[in-house]
Amino acid sequence: MFSSKDSFKDSFLKRLESMCGKGFEEATKRDQYHTLGNMVREYISSKWIETNELYRSENKKQVYYLSIEFLLGRLLGQNLLNLGIKEVVEEGLNELNISLKEIEECESDPALGNGGLGRLAACFLDSLATLNLPGHGYGIRYKHGLFDQKIVDGYQVELPEQWLRHGNVWEVRKPDEAVEISFWGRIETGVDDGTLSFRHVADQKVLAVPYDMPVVGYRVDTVNTLRLWNAEPASFGPNQDVLSYKRETEAITDFLYPDDTHDEGKILRLKQQYFLVSSSLQSIIKSYKKENSNIRDLHHYVAIHINDTHPAMAVPELMRILMDQEDLSWEDAWHITTNTVSYTNHTILAEALEKWPIYLFKPLLPRIYMIIEEINERFCAELWDRYPGEWERIEHMAIIAHGLVKMAHLAIVGSNSINGVAKIHSDILKNREMKSFYEVYPTKFNNKTNGITHRRWLLKANPELTSLINDTIGEDWIKQPEKLIDLKRHVYHPELKERFAQVKRKRKEILAKKIADKNGIQVDIDSIFDVQVKRLHAYKRQLLNVLHIMYLYNRLKEDANYSIQPRTFIFGAKASPTYYYAKKIIKLIHSLAEKVNNDPRVSQTIKVVFMENYRVSLAEDIFPAADVSEQISTASKEASGTGNMKFMMNGALTVGTLDGANIEIMEEIGEGNIFTFGLTAPEVLKYEENGRYRSMEYYHHDLRIRQVIDQLTNGFFSEDEGEFEAIADSLLVQNDQYFVLRDFASYIDIQEKVGTAYQDRGKWLEQALINVAHSGYFSSDRTIQNYADGIWNIESIGVKM
Numbered sequence: 001m002f003s004s005k006d007s008f009k010d011s012f013l014k015r016l017e018s019m020c021g022k023g024f025e026e027a028t029k030r031d032q033y034h035t036l037g038n039m040v041r042e043y044i045s046s047k048w049i050e051t052n053e054l055y056r057s058e059n060k061k062q063v064y065y066l067s068i069e070f071l072l073g074r075l076l077g078q079n080l081l082n083l084g085i086k087e088v089v090e091e092g093l094n095e096l097n098i099s100l101k102e103i104e105e106c107e108s109d110p111a112l113g114n115g116g117l118g119r120l121a122a123c124f125l126d127s128l129a130t131l132n133l134p135g136h137g138y139g140i141r142y143k144h145g146l147f148d149q150k151i152v153d154g155y156q157v158e159l160p161e162q163w164l165r166h167g168n169v170w171e172v173r174k175p176d177e178a179v180e181i182s183f184w185g186r187i188e189t190g191v192d193d194g195t196l197s198f199r200h201v202a203d204q205k206v207l208a209v210p211y212d213m214p215v216v217g218y219r220v221d222t223v224n225t226l227r228l229w230n231a232e233p234a235s236f237g238p239n240q241d242v243l244s245y246k247r248e249t250e251a252i253t254d255f256l257y258p259d260d261t262h263d264e265g266k267i268l269r270l271k272q273q274y275f276l277v278s279s280s281l282q283s284i285i286k287s288y289k290k291e292n293s294n295i296r297d298l299h300h301y302v303a304i305h306i307n308d309t310h311p312a313m314a315v316p317e318l319m320r321i322l323m324d325q326e327d328l329s330w331e332d333a334w335h336i337t338t339n340t341v342s343y344t345n346h347t348i349l350a351e352a353l354e355k356w357p358i359y360l361f362k363p364l365l366p367r368i369y370m371i372i373e374e375i376n377e378r379f380c381a382e383l384w385d386r387y388p389g390e391w392e393r394i395e396h397m398a399i400i401a402h403g404l405v406k407m408a409h410l411a412i413v414g415s416n417s418i419n420g421v422a423k424i425h426s427d428i429l430k431n432r433e434m435k436s437f438y439e440v441y442p443t444k445f446n447n448k449t450n451g452i453t454h455r456r457w458l459l460k461a462n463p464e465l466t467s468l469i470n471d472t473i474g475e476d477w478i479k480q481p482e483k484l485i486d487l488k489r490h491v492y493h494p495e496l497k498e499r500f501a502q503v504k505r506k507r508k509e510i511l512a513k514k515i516a517d518k519n520g521i522q523v524d525i526d527s528i529f530d531v532q533v534k535r536l537h538a539y540k541r542q543l544l545n546v547l548h549i550m551y552l553y554n555r556l557k558e559d560a561n562y563s564i565q566p567r568t569f570i571f572g573a574k575a576s577p578t579y580y581y582a583k584k585i586i587k588l589i590h591s592l593a594e595k596v597n598n599d600p601r602v603s604q605t606i607k608v609v610f611m612e613n614y615r616v617s618l619a620e621d622i623f624p625a626a627d628v629s630e631q632i633s634t635a636s637k638e639a640s641g642t643g644n645m646k647f648m649m650n651g652a653l654t655v656g657t658l659d660g661a662n663i664e665i666m667e668e669i670g671e672g673n674i675f676t677f678g679l680t681a682p683e684v685l686k687y688e689e690n691g692r693y694r695s696m697e698y699y700h701h702d703l704r705i706r707q708v709i710d711q712l713t714n715g716f717f718s719e720d721e722g723e724f725e726a727i728a729d730s731l732l733v734q735n736d737q738y739f740v741l742r743d744f745a746s747y748i749d750i751q752e753k754v755g756t757a758y759q760d761r762g763k764w765l766e767q768a769l770i771n772v773a774h775s776g777y778f779s780s781d782r783t784i785q786n787y788a789d790g791i792w793n794i795e796s797i798g799v800k801m
């Protein structure tokens with residue numbers, strides 16, 4: 001089918017007719033996409049079956065990565081690349097006068113995640129398969145992924161996302177492997193051989209039906225599985241309100257919650273979490289029991305990883321299955337559970353730490369709640385032995401306290417490994433946030449610095465830079481990303497620099513065209529493309545970026561001789577629909593864009609662009625075009641960041657705080673190749689402790705600050721004067737929780753240095769190439785190998801067709 005371009009063309013045309021019932025002439029682009037997608041999936045399926053058979057026959061340990069989000073992005077292009085058939089397909093299509101790129105754009109961009117956490121899970125899947133590691137993803141098949149963002153008069157409007165509207169060629173429904181999930185009801189107590197036994201008698205049963213998607217490794221025969229669960233009615237009883245039962249069950253997988261690092265605390269979310277956990281565990285245990293007779297060996301064959309605390313009920317659910325269904329004692333079940341489960345923490349922000357009120361939890365999941373109570377009692381008894389009389393400490397560490405179930409505590413107590421996602425973040429966990437737990441379990445805590453798959457963020461997103469790298473150092477880096485460092489010997493070669501400059505220019509032209517089409521704004525290719533794309537959140541400080549642009553506007557207006565390197569400020573961000581402040585910032589960016597872009601003089605030097613509906617596919621156009629990467633979170637607040645790595649890999653220079661993985665990027669490339677500024681994490685934490693920060697002082701003493709803050713409310717923008725009052729208040733009345741004003745001066749300084757540095761073109765190009773050369777460390781291949789060796793204890797299994 002893909003062995004040569006002629007056989008491809010032949011199969012494609014035949015398949016187009018048989019699938020769409022149309023001749024070549026009538027077929028639409030979408031028909032062509034569906035045809036090609038189906039051919040590719042069929043091509044994958046023999047490898048997929050082979051992989052599954054091998055995993056069964058080898059019977060080695062496998063890992064299951066449980067995540068409430070998988071932000072996959074489009075799959076056609078990536079699968080073609082990984083399978084090594086992109087060229088054949090592209091050439092064959094060209095001869096039929098079809099553009100592969102246009103076909104690729106027919107695929108919807110599955111947004112089953114919010115931001116970094118979900119995208120990390122997707123990168124991990126790619127690396128697991130490419131490293132031939134037996135690892136699978138388990139998640140939810142949301143009917144509607146993250147909302148589509150429309151901007152109307154500068155305001156964000158949310159529309160339901162509809163990725164399944166035209167079907168999903170990559171999934172296979174597996175109704176035979178469906179399992180039942182129990183909600184509500186009561187516990188039946190019995191006595192078995194003199195010991196108490198418990199059984200949950202449910203009031204509501206929901207069917208979880210798996211949809212499997214293949215995860216294709218790069219140029220290997222391994223095809224792992226992403227299993228996404230769909231909620232459906234289980235069975236209809238005689239006296240049942242059929243309609244409301246159907247509606248209620250299906251609602252469980254209708255929507256992805258649009259919160260990023262923020263806990264919503266709604267009962268439907270709790271249902272989603274248990275639905276994911278229970279269906280995944282039941283299915284994992286079933287497949288384990290097919291090959292293994294002794295449930296007591298589970299942890300030697302199965303590792304279960306929970307991506308943040310959203311799937312933390314894996315701990316009590318595994319206990320339930322082992323005790324209530326497999327008849328193990330508490331002690332045996334606990335030994336197996338804690339040796340099976342491991343946990344990654346992705347944030348220290350208090351508002352993101354999940355805490356469920358007992359009054360919601362207990363009625364919905366009575367047996368799970370009962371088990372958590374028992375875990376808590378045993379844990380507190382241990383603490384009491386260790387810290388006799390220290391009530392406060394124990395209350396503070398308890399899993400259940402003050403009417404709340406603390407999911408992070410449950411995850412820590414119930415797992416064998418707790419990792420942070422960057423060195424500084426793991427250190428903060430150990431020494432501050434989770435200090436008391438670290439004291440009790442010093443060996444459980446560890447760090448696994450995040451990574452991204454260079455196969456999507458370089459190979460797929462930036463074919464131009466990929467060719468240049470291949471021409472310079474060969475192709476080994478694609479499988480061994482650390483080899484990108486070989487570029488370092490060449491970064492001073494004028495020819496490489498020149499070719500890199502051409503690549504960057506080409507990608508800036510492509511993005512500029514998109515901006516012209518979508519925003520109607522003409523941007524200058526020779527200006528610095530200065531980009532901040534990420535979820536909108538106060539701690540990420542898009543506001544600091546905005547205030548800097550306002551300051552530049554003021555300088556340019558006031559001083560006709562003020563001259564700087566021209567810049568295009570590019571933003572992309574979705575705000576949680578209920579996050580009032582974040583939505584105001586989006587409006588502010590638009591009002592600023594209006595002001596700046598319409599000023600005949602100022603707009604010759606700076607422009608502001610907000611790109612609507614930021615998502616994976618748009619990101620693939622943005623990263624390759626960036627000159628400057630904005631990573632300006634308040635130090636200590638961004639656990640890692642992963643956008644920072646994507647920019648670096650595409651040769652952008654970072655303007656960043658000493659936060660998250662920015663620090664490790666600096667350590668890799670050297671202090672001279674990054675622009676750092678602002679408070680350090682210890683300084684921020686100290687301010688938070690001693691309460692000595694007074695944002696008002698900065699307002700009074702720095703005229704630049706006073707001017708821009710006043711402009712938020714004095715009619716400077718053509719909006720209503722109250723429009724941005726909440727933002728001004730956050731900075732002054734509420735004492736600027738994220739130290740925007742404290743870091744303002746330092747940010748202005750570093751941005752001035754960026755502008756000057758850009759003018760030394762030769763040096764800038766060298767620095768950009770040094771960033772690319774050192775980006776290999778930030779490949780998720782390295783991260784995943786660290787998890788495999790240090791946490792999961794799994795080995796690669798070479799699938800060979």
Ligand code: GPU
Pocket residue numbers: 114115116117118120259260261262308346347352421450638639640641642660
């Ligand atoms: N992160 Br918790 C999310 O994207 N969503 C969440 O709900 C939580 C964390 C992010 C962190 O903010 C980011 O710093 C990190 O790089 C990413 O997870 C992956 O670890």
